[in-house]
Amino acid sequence: MKRISRFLALSTLFLFGAPVVAGAELVTIYGPIYVAKTNADAKSGTKEASFVFTAPxxxxxxxxxxxxxDSGRKSRVSSAxxxxxxxxxxxxxxxxxxxxxxxxxxxxxxxxNMAVRVNACNACELEITVLGEKPAPPPITRWVR
Structure with a gap:
């Protein structure tokens, strides 16, 4: 009986006492944004785009x-x-x-500040999405009359 009690006590200690490492949940905070290089841009050689966004x-x-x-394989970038x-x-x-x-x-x-430069392709695009940590919910306040 003592062995079972010790086993249960140790099991409980390891189950609830072990440190738990929880990673923050990542959610979309910016995007998706599209950087597309058209045939008209092909003459200049590169397509540049800059974006500014905040992280909560x-x-x-x-x-x-x-x-x-969204265009798939035929519109892939070979250098950026x-x-x-x-x-x-x-x-x-x-x-x-x-x-x-x-x-x-x-x-x-x-x-x-994000800077994107598409170098080698005729008609291509990149879809860029930024994930960041989910903000904590606002604290619950109690109404006092």
Whole structure:
């Protein structure tokens, strides 16, 4: 009987006393945005776009890039760069016609500046979505009369 009591006590300790590491839930905070290079842009060689967005909770985030966007394989980018707050996120060599999607872990600031440069393609597009930590719900306040 003592063994069973000890076993139950230790089991309870490990079950409820073990530290729980919970990651923050990531939600879409910006996008999807589309950067498209048309045949008219092909003459200039590159297509550049800049975006400014805020993060409700500064900290860890993720940039998700769909190469070809909604148009699919025929509109994929073969060379592009993406910078966030002056730091390189995606490099030219990350892209080619066989790459469908890319995920990058990033650090988000309260206000973020993203620069996208599409280099090599005639008619192509990128779909970019930024995920950030879900803000905490507002505290519940009690009404006092």
């Amino acid at each position: 909770v500064p900290g860890n985030g993720k940039v998700i890039v769909r190469n070809g966007g 760069t993406i910078d966030l707050n002056g730091a390189g996120v995606a490099d030219r060599s990350d892209f080619n016609n066989t790459v469908e999607s890319l995920d990058y872990d990033v650090v988000l600031l309260p206000e973020n």
